[in-house]
Amino acid sequence: MKDVEDVVIVAPHPDDEIIGCYEVLTNIKKPIIIYSGDIVPDRREKVLKLKEYIDCKLQLFQMTIPQTFLSKENVFYLPDPIYETHPKHREWGFLGESMVRNGFNVIFYNTNMLAPYIHECKVPDKKEALLNKVYPDQKSLWEYEKKYVLFEGYCKWIF
Numbered sequence: 001m002k003d004v005e006d007v008v009i010v011a012p013h014p015d016d017e018i019i020g021c022y023e024v025l026t027n028i029k030k031p032i033i034i035y036s037g038d039i040v041p042d043r044r045e046k047v048l049k050l051k052e053y054i055d056c057k058l059q060l061f062q063m064t065i066p067q068t069f070l071s072k073e074n075v076f077y078l079p080d081p082i083y084e085t086h087p088k089h090r091e092w093g094f095l096g097e098s099m100v101r102n103g104f105n106v107i108f109y110n111t112n113m114l115a116p117y118i119h120e121c122k123v124p125d126k127k128e129a130l131l132n133k134v135y136p137d138q139k140s141l142w143e144y145e146k147k148y149v150l151f152e153g154y155c156k157w158i159f
Helices: 016-025 041-052 087-101 124-134 136-144
Strands: 007-011 032-036 058-062 075-079 105-109 118-120 151-155
Touching: 007 016, 007 087, 016 075, 016 105, 016 124, 016 151, 032 041, 041 058, 041 124, 075 087, 087 105, 124 136
Parallel strands: 007 032, 007 075, 032 058, 075 105
Antiparallel strands: 105 151, 118 151
């Protein structure tokens, strides 16, 4: 098996990269994270705090995946277009579906924990701690909805 050049995580919203891909973020070296380009400036500043805790190669704000990253050697993590319900997540997920159909290595993740392929996060306390450090203003989301820290899920489509 060839070595992967880069891991590219697409996060439609700040916090999606941790909620949906914590295990990936903490088990690979220097991921590239692409956030939706229409994130308001104050949330952009907060998202850059992630670099204090995760050694990211790049954090970009884009409306699509830049051409320079569209290598079939890369692994792309995108929101699941079927089980995600937020329109922005589904939009990016449909891009991922198109990429799969064109031979790219895409793994879909889930943030709302409605997919049949979710599993228990191995270290939910560490996941929650990272969320609280990077996104303290969003704390009420996972403080009362523990599904965001207790579970994750990944799915690879094969055609």
